[in-house]
Amino acid sequence: MSLRQAPRKWLPGVTAWLARPGLSDILYSTVAVLLALLIGAVLIAASGRSVVAAYASLFGGAFGSIYNIANTLMMTTPLIFTGLAVALAFQCGLFNVGAEGQLYVGGLASAVAALTLGSSLPGALSILLALLAGALAGAALAAGPGYMKAKMGAHEVITTIMLNYIGIFLTTFLVKAYFKEPGPVDQTPFLPPSARLPELIPGTRVSWGIVLGIAAIFAADYILKRTSAGYEIQAVGRNPAAAEYAGVNVPGRVVLAMVMSGVVAGLAGSSVVMGTLYRFITNFSPGYGFTGIAVAVLARNRPWGVLPAALLFGILQSGGLSMQLFARIPMDLMTLVQGIVILFVAAPALAGMLLRRRTTARG
Amino acid sequence: MYAVRMEKITKRFGQVVANDAVDFEVAPAEIHCLLGENGAGKSTLMRILFGLYQKDSGEIYINDESVAFSGPRDAIAHGIGMVHQHFMLAGRLTVTENIVAGDEPRKGLLLDYKKAREKVRDVSKRYGLKVDPDARVENISVGQQQRVEILKALMRNARVLILDEPTAVLTPQEVQDLFEVMRKLKEGGATIIFITHKLKETMAISDRVTVLRDGRKVTTVNTAEVSAADLAELMVGRQIVSQAGKGHGSKGKVVLELQNVSVRGPGGRARLEDVALQVRSGEILGIAGVEGNGQLELEEVILGLRPVSQGRILLNGEDITRLRPKAVRDKGIACIPSDRLKRGVIDSFTVAQNLVLGTQSSPPFSIRGILQARRINEHAERIVAKFDVRTASHEQPVSSLSGGNQQKLVVGRELTRRHDLIVASQPTRGLDVGATDYIHRQLLAMRDEGKAILLISAELDEIRSLSDRIAVMYEGRIVATGPADEFTEKDLGLLMAGHRIGVQDYESSPGSA
Numbered sequence: 001m002s003l004r005q006a007p008r009k010w011l012p013g014v015t016a017w018l019a020r021p022g023l024s025d026i027l028y029s030t031v032a033v034l035l036a037l038l039i040g041a042v043l044i045a046a047s048g049r050s051v052v053a054a055y056a057s058l059f060g061g062a063f064g065s066i067y068n069i070a071n072t073l074m075m076t077t078p079l080i081f082t083g084l085a086v087a088l089a090f091q092c093g094l095f096n097v098g099a100e101g102q103l104y105v106g107g108l109a110s111a112v113a114a115l116t117l118g119s120s121l122p123g124a125l126s127i128l129l130a131l132l133a134g135a136l137a138g139a140a141l142a143a144g145p146g147y148m149k150a151k152m153g154a155h156e157v158i159t160t161i162m163l164n165y166i167g168i169f170l171t172t173f174l175v176k177a178y179f180k181e182p183g184p185v186d187q188t189p190f191l192p193p194s195a196r197l198p199e200l201i202p203g204t205r206v207s208w209g210i211v212l213g214i215a216a217i218f219a220a221d222y223i224l225k226r227t228s229a230g231y232e233i234q235a236v237g238r239n240p241a242a243a244e245y246a247g248v249n250v251p252g253r254v255v256l257a258m259v260m261s262g263v264v265a266g267l268a269g270s271s272v273v274m275g276t277l278y279r280f281i282t283n284f285s286p287g288y289g290f291t292g293i294a295v296a297v298l299a300r301n302r303p304w305g306v307l308p309a310a311l312l313f314g315i316l317q318s319g320g321l322s323m324q325l326f327a328r329i330p331m332d333l334m335t336l337v338q339g340i341v342i343l344f345v346a347a348p349a350l351a352g353m354l355l356r357r358r359t360t361a362r363g
Numbered sequence: 364m365y366a367v368r369m370e371k372i373t374k375r376f377g378q379v380v381a382n383d384a385v386d387f388e389v390a391p392a393e394i395h396c397l398l399g400e401n402g403a404g405k406s407t408l409m410r411i412l413f414g415l416y417q418k419d420s421g422e423i424y425i426n427d428e429s430v431a432f433s434g435p436r437d438a439i440a441h442g443i444g445m446v447h448q449h450f451m452l453a454g455r456l457t458v459t460e461n462i463v464a465g466d467e468p469r470k471g472l473l474l475d476y477k478k479a480r481e482k483v484r485d486v487s488k489r490y491g492l493k494v495d496p497d498a499r500v501e502n503i504s505v506g507q508q509q510r511v512e513i514l515k516a517l518m519r520n521a522r523v524l525i526l527d528e529p530t531a532v533l534t535p536q537e538v539q540d541l542f543e544v545m546r547k548l549k550e551g552g553a554t555i556i557f558i559t560h561k562l563k564e565t566m567a568i569s570d571r572v573t574v575l576r577d578g579r580k581v582t583t584v585n586t587a588e589v590s591a592a593d594l595a596e597l598m599v600g601r602q603i604v605s606q607a608g609k610g611h612g613s614k615g616k617v618v619l620e621l622q623n624v625s626v627r628g629p630g631g632r633a634r635l636e637d638v639a640l641q642v643r644s645g646e647i648l649g650i651a652g653v654e655g656n657g658q659l660e661l662e663e664v665i666l667g668l669r670p671v672s673q674g675r676i677l678l679n680g681e682d683i684t685r686l687r688p689k690a691v692r693d694k695g696i697a698c699i700p701s702d703r704l705k706r707g708v709i710d711s712f713t714v715a716q717n718l719v720l721g722t723q724s725s726p727p728f729s730i731r732g733i734l735q736a737r738r739i740n741e742h743a744e745r746i747v748a749k750f751d752v753r754t755a756s757h758e759q760p761v762s763s764l765s766g767g768n769q770q771k772l773v774v775g776r777e778l779t780r781r782h783d784l785i786v787a788s789q790p791t792r793g794l795d796v797g798a799t800d801y802i803h804r805q806l807l808a809m810r811d812e813g814k815a816i817l818l819i820s821a822e823l824d825e826i827r828s829l830s831d832r833i834a835v836m837y838e839g840r841i842v843a844t845g846p847a848d849e850f851t852e853k854d855l856g857l858l859m860a861g862h863r864i865g866v867q868d869y870e871s872s873p874g875s876a
Binding site for chain 1: 666668687688689690691692693698700702705706707708709710711712716719720721723724729732733734736
C-alpha cells in the first residue's frame with residue numbers, strides 16, 4: 001500500500017492536500033532533503049565543529065556572490081541534462097544507466113564539429129550544428145540498447161552500463177589518435193570562440209547551457225504531457241501489455257524513449273564542452289551521468305522536478321567546496337548528504353516509517 | 364455473544380465513502396455471506412476487520428471484547444484469518460513451505476521441514492482439507508492453492524475466516540468442494556464470512572446474509588427466509604429485469620471470417636487448430652468452452668497480437684492476417700479484453716487518459732501528433748455520463764474505480780470507437796448483477812444496430828442468453844457450431860468437456876452459410 005493511501009491522524013484538509021498528485025512527491029523530496037541536512041548537521045556536530053559555521057559557508061559558497069551563484073549554476077547545468085535524460089527513459093519504464101557514456105560521445109562530437117567548422121560559419125549556426133552533433137551522438141549510443149531491448153529483450157541496464165565503457169574509451173581513443181592537441185594532457189585544442197556557448201552572466205563561468213537545459217525540460221514536459229508519442233511512451237512505461245493491446249507500437253516507443261534520453265544526455269556533454277571547458281578533455285566528467293540518476297530519483301522522474309533536484313546537487317557541490325575551504329569540513333560530507341537524500345527518496349518506506357513514528361508518538 | 368461485531372464503521376478514500384456507518388454482526392460458527400455489488404464496500408469492511416485498512420470511525424468487538432487493529436498481525440492474534448481473491452503464495456515453494464512461512468518450525472537457522480510437514484498434515488487432516496504437502500504451489504490447481512491459503516489461516520488458529528470472493532477463480536466442481544470444506548469448518552466451530560456477489564452461492568451455503576449497497580448496510584436476513592430474487596433486489600435496489608429478449612434481427616454480410624486458422628505455440632504445440640468461423644453483422648457468435656482451450660489465442664490472433672501459422676483472417680472481406688495491432692484496430696474492431704486490469708486499462712492514468720487509449724494518436728483526439736485536451740475531456744465527460752461510470756471526476760486515476768466501473772469505462776471506450784466488429788472476451792467477469800446486466804444490454808443494443816459481435820465467455824448462461832449462434836472450443840479446435848437454440852445446456856457441457864456427441868456442425872462448410 002502506498003503512503004498516499006495510508007491514513008494518518010492529521011487534519012482532513014492536510015490529508016486531502018497530500019493526496020493531490022504531485023504535491024505529495026514535492027513534500028516527500030523536500031522532507032528527504034531536510035532530513036539529510038539534519039543528519040549532516042549531527043555528523044558535523046559530532047566531529048566537534050560548528051554546524052552554523054559549516055552551513056553558513058555551504059550556503060555562502062553557493063549563493064554568497066554573483067560569482068558563487070554563477071558557479072553553482074555552472075555545476076547544475078550538466079546535471080539538469082543527465083537528470084532529465086534518466087527521467088525521460090524512466091517514463092517509458094527504462095533505466096538508462098548509460099548517460100555517462102552518452103555524455104562523453106556527445107561532448108566529443110560537439111567538439112569535433114566545432115573544430116571542423118572552425119570560424120567559417122556565423123556563430124549561431126556553428127553553435128547549433130555543434131549542439132546537433134552532440135545530440136545525435138548521444139542518441140546513437142542510446143539507440144542501440146533501446147533497439148536491443150525492444151527486439152531481443154536485452155536488459156537495458158546491462159547494455160547501457162557496458163556501453164558506458166565503450167563510449168568513454170572510444171572518446172579517449174579518438175582524442176589520442178586524431179584530435180589531440182600536442183602536450184601532456186589528452187585533450188582537443190580550444191574550440192573557436194564562435195562555437196562556444198556565450199556566458200549567461202558576463203565574467204562568470206555560467207553559460208547559456210543552463211537556459212538550454214531549461215528549454216530541454218520544457219520540451220520534454222511538453223512531449224510527455226501534450227503529444228500522442230509522449231502519451232504512448234508513458235503508456236508503455238506503466239503497462240506495456242495494455243499499451244500493446246491498444247495498438248501502441250511498443251518496440252518503437254521504447255527506442256524513441258531511449259533516443260530522446262540519449263539526445264539529452266549527449267547535450268549534457270555538449271554543454272560542458274562548449275560552455276565550460278571550451279575543449280574536450282578526456283575523462284572530464286566527475287560522474288555527471290551517474291549523479292543524473294540521483295537527480296532523477298529526487299525529481300521522481302518528473303521533468304520539472306529535475307530543475308530543483310539538479311540545483312540542489314549543484315549547491316551541494318559548489319557550497320561543499322567552499323565548506324571544505326573555509327570551514328575545513330571535508331567535501332565528502334556533502335557526498336554523504338547526497339547519499340542520504342537518495343536513500344530517503346529511493347526508500348520511501350524508510351522515510352515514511354520515520355514520519356509515522358513521529359506522528360503516532362505525538363498523537 | 365457475537366464472534367464479530369462491527370459498529371458504525373465509516374471509511375473514506377478521498378471523497379469516496381466506502382463504508383458509511385456500517386453495522387455488521389456475525390454469530391459464532393455460522394456461515395455469513397456479505398453480499399453486494401462491486402464497489403458496495405464489502406472488501407473494504409473486511410479489510411478493516413483484518414487490519415489492512417484503518418477505520419475512520421466506529422468500533423470493532425471480537426467475542427464482545429473491544430479491539431483496535433493496527434495491522435493484520437493484530438487481527439491474526441485475535442483469531443481472524445483472511446483468504447484474498449488474489450492468492451499471496453510463493454509459486455516456487457512447496458505447499459508446506461507456503462503454509463508455515465512466517466511461523467516456521469526451526470532447526471537452528473534452518474527450516475525443520477519434517478516437523479513443518481507434520482504440522483501441515485495434522486491441520487489438513489483435522490479439517491479434512493486434502494493437499495499434497497510436498498507439491499510445488501505453481502504446479503497445483505487454483506482450487507488447491509485456495510486450500511493452501513485456507514490452511515495458512517487455520518495454521519495460525521483462525522477462528523473467524525474471511526473468504527474474499529473465493530469462487531471467482533474456481534470451476535463448478537471446485538466450488539462444490541470448497542462448500543464442503545466450509546461446512547466442515549463450521550462443524551468444527553469456525554465462523555466463516557463469505558464475501559460474494561453471486562446469489563446462487565449465497566443461497567446454497569450461507570446461514571445468514573448481510574447485504575451492502577453503496578457503502579451502506581441494507582439489512583441482515585436469515586437465508587432460509589428469503590429467495591434469490593429478494594436478495595437480488597436488496598443488492599441492486601431495483602427489480603432485475605431478466606435478459607432482454609433476443610431480437611433475431613436480420614443478419615447481414617459477413618464481417619469477420621477466419622479461414623482455417625492455426626497457431627502454434629512454443630515447441631510447435633498447436634494452440635489453435637484449423638479454426639474456421641464467420642460472424643455476420645447483426646449477430647452475436649458465442650464461443651463456449653472451458654478457459655484455456657484456445658480462447659485467449661483466438662482473441663489475440665484476431666487483434667494481430669499473435670502471429671498466425673496458417674490460414675487467413677478477413678475483416679469485411681479484407682485480409683488482415685498480417686497487419687499490426689494498430690492497423691487491425693483502425694480497420695474497425697472494438698475489443699473488450701479478457702484481462703481487464705492487465706490489458707484493458709492503465710491504472711495510474713486518469714479516467715480521461717484511459718478513455719483515449721487506442722485512439723490517442725488519431726483525430727479528433729490528436730492532431731498532427733498533439734493531444735487535444737479539450738476534446739479528450741469532452742469525450743471523457745460524455746462517456747462517463749453515457750455509460751454511467753461512477754467516478755469523482757475524470758481526472759481521477761482509474762485505480763480508484765471499482766472493478767465494475769473500470770469495465771464500464773472499457774466498454775464505453777470501445778463501443779464509442781468506430782467499429783464493425785466487437786470482440787468481447789469475458790466481458791462481465793467479476794462484475795455484479797447490475798453491471799453485468801448493463802453490459803449485456805449494451806452488447807444486445809450494438810447487435811441490433813448491426814454490429815458483428817464475437818462473444819468469448821466461460822459463463823455458459825451468458826453465452827446461451829446472448830448468442831444467436833454458438834461455437835464450442837475444445838483444445839484449440841471448434842468442435843461444434845450452430846444456432847444457439849439447438850444446443851441444450853447438457854450438450855454444451857459435454858462438448859466443452861471434449862465429448863463428441865450427436866450435435867453436428869450445422870454449417871459444416873463456412874462458405875455455404
